[in-house]
Amino acid sequence: MGGGYYSKRKIGGIIVAAVLLLFGSETAVMAAKHVVGGSSGWDESTDFNSWASAQTFRVGDELEFKYSAGLHSVVELGGESAFKSCDVGGSGLKSYTGGSDTIKLTKTGTRYFACGTSGHCDQGMKVKITTVAADAPPTSSTTPTTSTSSSTTPPAASSSSSSSASSHHLIQFNMGSLVLIASSLIATSLLLP
Template sequence: MASSRTLYCYSLIIISVLFTLSEATDFLVGGKINAWEIPSSPSDSLNGWAEENRFQIGDSLVWKFDGAKDSVLQVSRDDYLSCNTSNPIAAHKGGDVTVKLEESGPFYFISGAKGHCGNGQKLIVVVLSKGRRHFYGISPAPSPMEFEGPAIAPTSGASGLVVLRSGFSGALIVFLVGMVL
């Protein structure tokens, strides 16, 4: 039988994981600064990065790019597919852009710079309702490709930078581990 100290440690780990899963997350688009650019090949599409991440209501997308040369337009599905920049849902300029994802479903983003969208500078993000983030045995979100239409070749291992906005779970873990030790 496990000692009470061991059970206490396991309980703390489970609680900290649950807190972490419920926190809102800021996702740096493409996993790096200046990822908002024309991809060098179809396999470098930002949609590959989006497929590797799970987005929930309350999370935010963060773009870091040269605002003098480009912008981020949130558009409808039809405008995404046709690269229509004339009727955006929202236009974000300035280079440091944060978009909070406030509802579930697909979100469509294209570059506002002339010709960039047609050359692949666009992004679909599928937002899950709370509590469905991919985690050990829970099914992942539908692929953004299901919403786009034409297929895009899969990407090779682009990793995303995920930054938790709230430090509560980290502080709780440090505090509780300190109590046990």
């Protein structure tokens, strides 16, 4: 009789652990952190058109702007008109000046960012980010682009840069999911005789 009790407990523990792992992995949406501009970061020398076209931005992902504070900034613009005209003064929704700023992509749609330093946006230091649903497949039709500039990268170079861009597409688990997985493994080991 004792063996049957432990067998039922063991099976019950395994089922609980499996359910927790299943739901834990569902809540651990694989969000990506996109370092804007890749290894070059948020800088005038970066071709943001090529960088952005090699990315798929999903709801839940994060943009990380890395730059020299004081030399650059990040301004989220109100719309495409402000983006095209580099109107960083009057139409800015929010400004960032910390040098390492993270912006979460919380909904589908298009957002526009530019450097607030005088003349930098006109030199191409701006990016248009189009965010798709978290479960949308990665396709070139849903990837964002920036406005064209005189130094547009040819398509062949853009596709060859996608492998280096994907190295910046880091998979992150949220902390709650890791705790859930760890606790389910502990619970399973405690239930075993």
